[in-house]
Amino acid sequence: MGKAWHANAQFPWEIARYVGGIENVKINLTLRIYSQKWHVYAGLAILNPYAKEQIRQYSQSVTDLFKLMLGGNREEFERRIRAAGAAVFDAQKSHHGILLEDEVLDRFSLGKKPDEPTPNNHLSLLAMVDCWSRMGIVPYDHMICSTPLFRLWLGVTEYLFRQPALLDDVIRIAIEDNTFRSDDLEFTFAARGWSDCVTFGDFESYKDRFESTRKFFEPRFADATKVGNEMMKTILMNTMRE
Structure with missing residues (x-):
């Protein structure tokens, strides 16, 4: 997501369609990752064969779903x-109860929420669940050793998939609404680019890709860290109650 926003020269918290609800989680998760050092995630991705497989499948899921969307x-x-x-x-x-609720999603925002939310197909979330499914992964089985970022990602995908009306709307939007199509294209490019970088074990390319986008978002890291920490506390409390 970060690479796609960077490619489009977008600060998502300044664009109404990216503020509120699920978008808050996606933005804070992205900024939290890019506020860290590049080698932390490079090592986790490139040196772990299982992570390589997941990244490759995620990229394939993004590509497959995007092609279906384009073809109607x-x-x-x-x-x-x-x-x-x-x-x-x-x-x-x-x-399990739902890890994230509406009130929680709307509370943690870096921008002003619009009066009427802009529909989004949430390709990044749909592809994540498709990836888990195709690899036979049940993410709840890994909660005891999961990171806060993983729990946040699981929480927001669960929020989407366990609300039938919302999922129905997302499926309809993915096929019928072209509002986010250029963003989806850049996201697909980004997913494939990261996958190739990890597959080839190219640390230098990983560093260059990460650092260029990190620099783009750096002015908002302080705000994002504060908001993100509160969001992490909330979802951690919810998972501990399960």
């Missing part, structure tokens, strides 16, 4: 999304 293939797109959601979340419905 709603039936196959919806089938794939619902199958992925069922594989990842259905078994958890009777055991």
Whole structure:
């Protein structure tokens, strides 16, 4: 997401369509990652064969879903999304409450929330669940050793997939609404670029990609860290209650 926003020269908290709800989590998660040192994530990605496999599959999921969106293939797109959601979340419905609620999502914002939210297809979240499904990963099985960032990512994907009306709307928007199409294109490029970088074990390219985007977002790191810390505390409390 960060690389895509950078490519479009967008500060998402200054754009109304990226403020509020799920967007708050995506922005804070992105800025939290880029406020760290590049080698922390490079090592985790490049030196871990299992991480390489997940990154490759995530990139493939993004690409596959984007192609279905471009082709207007709603039936196959919806089938794939619902199958992925069922594989990842259905078994958890009777055991877990939702990790993130509306009030929590709207509380942590770096920008002014618009009166009417702009629809978004949330390709990044749909692809994450598709990736987990295709790799046979049940993320709840890894909660005990998960990082706060992982819990935040799981919380926001769960929020989307466990609200039928919201998921219905996202599927419709993905096929019918072109508002975010150029952003989706840059996101697909970014996902594939990171995947290639990790697959080739190219630390220098990873550093260059990371540092250029880090510099772009750096002016807002202080605000993002403060807001992000509060968000992390909230979701950690929710997971501890489960």
